[in-house]
Amino acid sequence: MPPGGDWYTEEWAGQGSAISLKLARKLHDEQSPYQRIEIFETATFGRLMTLDGLVMVTDRDNFVYHEMMSHPALYTHDRPRRLLIIGGGDCGTLREVLKHDEVEHVDQVELDERVTRVSEQFFPELCAANTDARAHLHFQDGIRWVKEVAPASYDVIIVDSTDPVGPAAGLFGPAFYADCHRALKPEGLIVGQSESPLFHVDLIQAMHTHLRAADFLDVATLSFPQCTYPSGWWSATLARKDATLAGFREEDCRDRPFATRYYNDGIHRAAFAAPEFLFKALL
Amino acid sequence: MPPGGDWYTEEWAGQGSAISLKLARKLHDEQSPYQRIEIFETATFGRLMTLDGLVMVTDRDNFVYHEMMSHPALYTHDRPRRLLIIGGGDCGTLREVLKHDEVEHVDQVELDERVTRVSEQFFPELCAANTDARAHLHFQDGIRWVKEVAPASYDVIIVDSTDPVGPAAGLFGPAFYADCHRALKPEGLIVGQSESPLFHVDLIQAMHTHLRAADFLDVATLSFPQCTYPSGWWSATLARKDATLAGFREEDCRDRPFATRYYNDGIHRAAFAAPEFLFKALL
Numbered sequence: 001m002p003p004g005g006d007w008y009t010e011e012w013a014g015q016g017s018a019i020s021l022k023l024a025r026k027l028h029d030e031q032s033p034y035q036r037i038e039i040f041e042t043a044t045f046g047r048l049m050t051l052d053g054l055v056m057v058t059d060r061d062n063f064v065y066h067e068m069m070s071h072p073a074l075y076t077h078d079r080p081r082r083l084l085i086i087g088g089g090d091c092g093t094l095r096e097v098l099k100h101d102e103v104e105h106v107d108q109v110e111l112d113e114r115v116t117r118v119s120e121q122f123f124p125e126l127c128a129a130n131t132d133a134r135a136h137l138h139f140q141d142g143i144r145w146v147k148e149v150a151p152a153s154y155d156v157i158i159v160d161s162t163d164p165v166g167p168a169a170g171l172f173g174p175a176f177y178a179d180c181h182r183a184l185k186p187e188g189l190i191v192g193q194s195e196s197p198l199f200h201v202d203l204i205q206a207m208h209t210h211l212r213a214a215d216f217l218d219v220a221t222l223s224f225p226q227c228t229y230p231s232g233w234w235s236a237t238l239a240r241k242d243a244t245l246a247g248f249r250e251e252d253c254r255d256r257p258f259a260t261r262y263y264n265d266g267i268h269r270a271a272f273a274a275p276e277f278l279f280k281a282l283l
Numbered sequence: 284m285p286p287g288g289d290w291y292t293e294e295w296a297g298q299g300s301a302i303s304l305k306l307a308r309k310l311h312d313e314q315s316p317y318q319r320i321e322i323f324e325t326a327t328f329g330r331l332m333t334l335d336g337l338v339m340v341t342d343r344d345n346f347v348y349h350e351m352m353s354h355p356a357l358y359t360h361d362r363p364r365r366l367l368i369i370g371g372g373d374c375g376t377l378r379e380v381l382k383h384d385e386v387e388h389v390d391q392v393e394l395d396e397r398v399t400r401v402s403e404q405f406f407p408e409l410c411a412a413n414t415d416a417r418a419h420l421h422f423q424d425g426i427r428w429v430k431e432v433a434p435a436s437y438d439v440i441i442v443d444s445t446d447p448v449g450p451a452a453g454l455f456g457p458a459f460y461a462d463c464h465r466a467l468k469p470e471g472l473i474v475g476q477s478e479s480p481l482f483h484v485d486l487i488q489a490m491h492t493h494l495r496a497a498d499f500l501d502v503a504t505l506s507f508p509q510c511t512y513p514s515g516w517w518s519a520t521l522a523r524k525d526a527t528l529a530g531f532r533e534e535d536c537r538d539r540p541f542a543t544r545y546y547n548d549g550i551h552r553a554a555f556a557a558p559e560f561l562f563k564a565l566l
Binding site: 007009011014015016017018019020021022042043044045061064197198223225226227228231232233260261262263264266267269270271272273274275276277279 | 290292294297298299300301302303304305325326327328344347480481506508509510514515516543544545546547549550552553554555556557558559560562
């Protein structure tokens, strides 16, 4: 029997399972042109943002996701200067990448400006870098942005998207990856969130296939715990143009001039270890 | 609002969060002398066993836990011949350790015989090794067993227990660890489940303190995803007598003569990587 009282529950689509967070009160509720945005104060996870009823971010556990979407890619690249974030409306990924002094310019292309404005209000710490002169916020369709941007514009592209349904579905497809390949400089990297290793192996397999078809030389998936996402276990898939993903700037990572809570050099190496079932699925 | 219809829900104690699994039907319900044992057929996780309302095992995700409670410890030890499992009533850990040809004798000491008998009925694949001539099932108090067993009886002790409340609380305390230290042979290892890195850092810290106080030379925590346990992220803490935990029989691990679904040599190394917050908590 589900818990009584005032709880937020997300049923994990098609997985016969659900997570619930105990609520203190609702802080915000709006229908943007794209989706319903709700903010809650929870009992033990701090603030919670949901989009169309799905958990996007909580104060308590977002650090793992945002660090793992940012630092492994940036420390793999020799000198990440120009970055593109697709999605990322809560701005937590933007904050992480701007901790890297090498980064000179970040375009963040989020479809729904309201997600960012609401985040600025309710998750000010995630949005602390929004006023950084290197951050350029654009509110438009990321798929179109990548199609139209000049070739070799970026060192790293981060696809910090919602699930591969609705407007985000195109962010997991071959045409989008081909455009990303074109938009990346030589030895450029793309990293995209790639759902749960327990629930969505098919999606991870498809991403590998599509990324290789788009001429990326190397593709690899890393994983990390993420309590409030489906199955509590999440992944990101990286691909690199003209170079492998093996190795990273270990010394820079160990000497990083900023604090992390999940990521470090040991975690960097560890995150890429594939569980046996995933290793076999990706052969 | 929690999901409607027929769901099993476990509220994660003190954490303002809960997981729910959609049920097909209840298969079994009994009150043993120690606890309430329920078996359900779920919609997507296969069979589920709960003890006093807490998830112990599901068909779908138990492989991660059972492999990680077994193989890292056994491949760290040079030649694990005599083993003790405390708890482990579902017999999934017993099955994993008996995949190692070096193992000659396993004592499994579970307080509640009914857990094992019910598992034999509803989780026959987890109990497939119960009739192995090397397996010796004892139904009694594990704390007392360790106190009374001859010194230097075991190469590896596995504490596959429930949460550190009620009868299992003593399995996390200094007196028990001192008895385990005495019961282990030189270079012997203990591994115990140590709850969630996200929710229970205090417990992991206390285990490290108690294990060192019991004269174990080296202590380390590994972690792994475990969808149906609190926070979806779980850990095991290892300690070794008279030797370090660094290194393992990598070649034997790669050439292992049995199948695994989660564990492999890359996962062995990766699992010991401490997230930054845990690394700092254990300094």
